[in-house]
Amino acid sequence: MPVDQRKVARALLSVSDKTGLVEFARALAGHGVELVSTGGTRKALADAGLAVKDISDLTHFPEMMDGRLKTLHPKVHGGLLAIRENPEHEAAMLAHDIRPIDLLVVNLYPFEATLAKGAPFEECVENIDIGGPAMIRAASKNHDDVAVVVDPADYAAMVEELTATQGATTRATRRRLAQKAFARTAAYDAAISNWLAQELGEASPPVRAFGGKLSEPMRYGENPHQSAGFYVTGEARPGVATAKQAQGKKLSYNNINDTDAAFECVAEFDPARTAAVVIVKHANPCGVAEGASLEEAYVKALRCDPTSAYGGIVALNRKLDAQAAREIVKIFTEVIIAPDAEQEAIEIVAAKKNLRLLLTGGLPDPRARGLAFRSVAGGFLAQSRDNAVVDAMDLKIVTKRAPSEAELANLKFAYRVVKHVKSNAIVYARDLATVGIGAGQMSRVDSSRIAAHKAGEAAQAAGLAQSLAKGAVVASDAFFPFADGLLAAVAAGATAAIQPGGSVNDKDVIAAADEKGIAMIFTGVRHFRH
Template identity: 75%
Template sequence: MPSDPKRITRALLSVSDKTGLVDFARALAERGIELVSTGGTKRTLEEAGVPVRDVSDVTGFPEMMDGRVKTLHPAVHGGLLGIRANPEHQAAMLAHGIKPIDLLVVNLYPFEATVAAGRSYDDCVENIDIGGPAMIRAAAKNHGDVAVVVDADDYKAVLDDLSAYDGAVTLTLRRRLAQKAYARTAAYDAAISNWLAGEIGEAAPAYRALGGSIAEVMRYGENPHQAAAFYRTPEKRPGVATARQVQGKQLSYNNINDTDAAYEAVAEFAPERTAAVVIVKHANPCGVAEGASLREAYEKALRCDPVSAFGGIVAMNRPLDAEAARAMVEIFTEVIIAPDASEEAIAIVAAKKNLRLLLAGGLPDPRQPGLALRTVAGGFLAQGRDNAVVDDMDLKVVTKRAPTERELSDMRFAFRVAKHVKSNAIVYAKDGATVGIGAGQMSRVDSSRIAAWKAAEAARAAGLPESLAKGSVVASDAFFPFADGLLAAAEAGATAVIQPGGSMRDEEVIRAADEAGLAMVFTGHRHFRH
């Protein structure tokens, strides 16, 4: 027999989400458990024929102030907080006619859903639950005597305990439920405080709360010895967290990280303007391209680095069609993510049973503000999402030669990609496709040389006589601190450069560009991604 099972004789139910409520409450009532409830929950139970008392009968006060005050009463909180084995507590309960509440079932006003629906400020405030969190915290604190349920998924666990232990709930389950209860109220308060911070324009609040709900427990993290789980936050941003997995194995930690990187990158390309495909390996793009069709874009992206693309992630900005699907399943790919897919495309991907196909239902907005987080020892860094978009930037020509229209188009393309490449980032592009990418090097000139080498390797793989970088443009995510990185790009065959500018040696770099006959523009915006 587990230690310290506690018999349930009286339960208070007050829920916003009534999923599974009637069946659960009926099962409790059939065990002779007295049910007490509030407002809409009570009406739902009465309509289903489940015997229930109104909380007003317990408190002696009616619900008031539009339901804002109904459970904030000693008869409720004393029943939750009173320690059954404490003589002083028992004497107080007896003296004031307070009956114990052994089971609390509460889920909270739908604040997060109200915010996500874009409702007014006043509506959001009205959906901030007060009595619910107060009762949850009280019951969770007194979990030595009280079981608290905040999630309908736990109804079965409670009923299983009641069946197995003659109407009692074990301490093991009560502790697990208490932990979940505190986590839920913490996430709820986090959603409220972060929403308020946004409403008042507070970018750096004195306290930053974080909260999320479990999406799934992962087999492991980046490496097999690391435990990991995936959580969803209240932010409704199309991507991995919103996607429907049509088929394939469970996503791994690295799959989710890489797929997010790919989908955020492809969202830089407006689907009404062009089809676009991004191939990502280890969180870095290894091929990006635009095209008249997804298939064309995919084939151009694959040409950039076919070796790295093996076992990679493919993201696109339009619904997956059959023609593109046939091309994508020709090599081993871990994940395909798209806003949607045709039935024919889904059937084609289904032939690769381990290939994960995710349909996100939309594209994230690259201009949308948001919060980006990174942990450090003893704390975390919080910053705004990099929502700068090259189409909104005032490009300044700084060289004697101005870029041609073709060069300018490729420059904007390359800078979109550079935003999503780990720093130091160098991206060569030509005709709406990457032809060489250098990522994550300690030296910008090394990134430039690696990107040039990649372009030469891609040409050899395609059977072409000269490097794909010949006649390309080059984008740098940050300024060139010295002319050597720019000159390496010129040696590789680039004809034009786009970079943020802002170096102490800008004049030296501009002179080098002029001497090499390059066109160069400054964006005034840096895109570091460490």
């Protein structure tokens, strides 16, 4: 046998996820491997007619404390950690009757799934695995001699290798499996520690870890020379990570980023109150609207910036129907994401073979707590998700003129949108639809001018004589530091404004609003999105 190969004589199997377990164990037994197992795993194998020893046959110690104590024993860890052909280790094994374990098959208690379903604290604690991670780390450390499998997806490849090598594992396979195993325990511990930090109300714990499971490798990242992969954390939040892809080619890195931005934005609009559509391009909304139907909302959203909408992402807050689908497919669209879709709508979309259709089963809660990360050189930033919503804000009218009922509805609409536009952000809205969006500028006044320019372009594209900004309201994601940004909006035709307030020059900005006769509301909440 080649020096890099290790014969598998004994395997220890202890799994929570029993997918493919019996078939895999039967293949191991076919290669003459002795099977040792625990609890429910042993029962599943025995019920399938396989010869399997109980872990207590190795340890001569009973399972106790509701299963908390069964594998934490020198005869288990000695069998995993012993270096083969090391005289001292061999002598210790002989003296203490420790038998080598050549293959460990373990997947962990389903802590992430338990957390995702909203289980109570005590149930989450009970689903924290202790013996599993300890065995995985022991086998992974000793991967020169021991193979460790933590994912049922690796069963087939393991059987293939055992067949090709007459029952042995290669060093290359053992090392690859060890890397995966260490990553699994790291992600598992990260999920637990982040959950406990949240339960304790610790916004910035002394050590922060996070991990994820590869959903799929990307052909490339943001640009073709960058490598990338899409990892999922197990968070149950509906969105691109949890969606079912009903149709279309694989998503790219940029598709995933943009689709997430679109769906998080459309979730601001309660589907029980209104139909809403968001069109995103390069992670920024380029058109957002409410309507009596998705079709109406889409037509209104598209009018805001039909040029940018080409090749964009469309997010819906309700079940995609045939009427909306027919409108959306009239122009080239990369992705449609919705909670669900009618069969006729799916068939309409299917006629565009490259158009991706993602169905999520629900909307993310914009009020829910969560974490957001961003990498920097030498570290990363972690912050709580921006879960502030305009309906929960203490809106303060600061001008002599109060907004009309229609203006107030449009101001709230615009503030829902501006939360999802890159800073500095300015949004013009009328008739519950965006009509001009200025994003990502170094100067707020420039964003205001760009949004006004886009409103003029949209009017021209629609064959209208005057800018769509005339009679619109304006929202700013942060305070106007000077009156110039507000005055630019007024010059474009805005009749009311909504902004956080908080500038040292608030009095001057309010005075300018009063002089121009517009209404203005302060929210007290900033929505920077860099």
